[in-house]
Amino acid sequence: MGGTNTVFGIVDNEGQVLSKGSIKTSTHADINLYIDELHSELSKLIDTVGKENIKGIGVGAPNGNYYSGNILFAPNLPWKGEIHFAKLMTDKFGIPTALTNDANAAAVGEMTYGVAMGMKHFIMITLGTGVGSGIVIDGKVVYGHDGFAGELGHVIAVRDGGRMCGCGREGCLETYASATGVARSAQEIMKMTTKPSLLHNISLDKITSKDVFDAAMCGDEVAKEIFEFTGKILGECLADFVTFSAPEAIVLFGGLSKAGDLILKPIVEHMEKNMLDLWKGKVKVLFSNLKEADAAVLGASALVWEM
């Protein structure tokens, strides 16, 4: 479930997405009407395989809490306060439902079907509109005391004079290492630079991370510098994350990871530079190998195996 769309699908026990569909998340101000539409659409898919063959429903949602099954104060969703989402789903569908936040679901998906298969210790970082994270220790997602562990998009990456974050604080990693963060970096850097750049052709408040990527792929030096800056800040933070849980790998997923080496090289360089000697050269940084279109559905569905 995202702020705009909800994508759903039927996944078999080998991680094949058998069928898929989607509805708009944002059109229903009433959660019950949303559940009604979801039920109506998803039931069509369920009927094709038979309800008796559905082991459970897994949901990845912003601010989803694994312990309670509730969605709490999600700024990008139309429903305010605390939504008892797992219970509403279980009641409506008559199928057991597990819920977690989208980045935790991505981590479970990566561990079950993706590049982290067989790993017991890794950190998933989702680089989308925001920055999310799912931390796996001893083969299990870390939920913490309250179910909200792993909000690494909100560690303070720039302590003094950092950028304003949607969470109300300043300097959060998310304000630098997300697609939005890249756009903000582009605006800041373009204001200052006198170097020639393709990005001068775009009005400052319209530049997107996609524009920066396209320019960088054409060899634009300023665009590359923007990715270098982004990768440096993310790499520095990753070094601190390693200090915490000593993972085998960091797995990157989401829009920004499409930038490939443009972002990977500075990430690895600055992570290595900032790590304790004992970890240098030993922690892999990997891109997810799941198809982005399927990854959300796969991740959420994999929650069901943990039920």
Add this chain to the structure above:
Amino acid sequence: MGGTNTVFGIVDNEGQVLSKGSIKTSTHADINLYIDELHSELSKLIDTVGKENIKGIGVGAPNGNYYSGNILFAPNLPWKGEIHFAKLMTDKFGIPTALTNDANAAAVGEMTYGVAMGMKHFIMITLGTGVGSGIVIDGKVVYGHDGFAGELGHVIAVRDGGRMCGCGREGCLETYASATGVARSAQEIMKMTTKPSLLHNISLDKITSKDVFDAAMCGDEVAKEIFEFTGKILGECLADFVTFSAPEAIVLFGGLSKAGDLILKPIVEHMEKNMLDLWKGKVKVLFSNLKEADAAVLGASALVWEM
């Protein structure tokens, strides 16, 4: 085991330290001679209860690795390279031996006998000559992929222009929030300040954290400012640690924690200020309630219950 002394004891299943002893760590350049002396001294204690009543030996040592039972490149120990300490102990004593680093041992002790009893999620921070940490998630110490997880003294607290750390990098939390760090802060602040202070009576390169504490207890404003500065940096880092594992509590232990409210107040103030709204007011900051003289022995011994 510390760089200077090794303290050992017999602990019963209720956490009573039945007897204690110590030898010098630093006098034996040869690890085998150290083990010989330890065997000779510890055997006296073992004989008083009978070897058949000893379930195991637990060791907390700098750079101790739980998985391998080895001590790796510990800068403050006389033995270089990789020491197969648990194996050497098991062979010598004929008793199974478990080893971990000192801060992890402290966390196990706190969970088994101390203020974290019954907690499933907490972070132990040891504020001694350096800063160590032991992270507990789901009731288990986090060792990570390689056994070295939880080196939170080496997250970068001050990103640009931070203090030189013994690890070779700059700005580590340990260079600010340890006893040594407080002394360094005192030197820096005393150089700059024109305010009256008892600390002016001590030559700059001789000031210790104890001097700062004594002055602060006499109401010295500059000394209080030094603790305020220390607590601010630690509190900011703790807020980031909460983002990672969402613990029920942070438990502080070691020399600096004797400063009580002088250090606790700024820690809590700046941790609260820097946390995401969802955690504000919900994460306890507690001092260990174990007697410092016993805590190291209790923590190490508690490892045996996990064997």
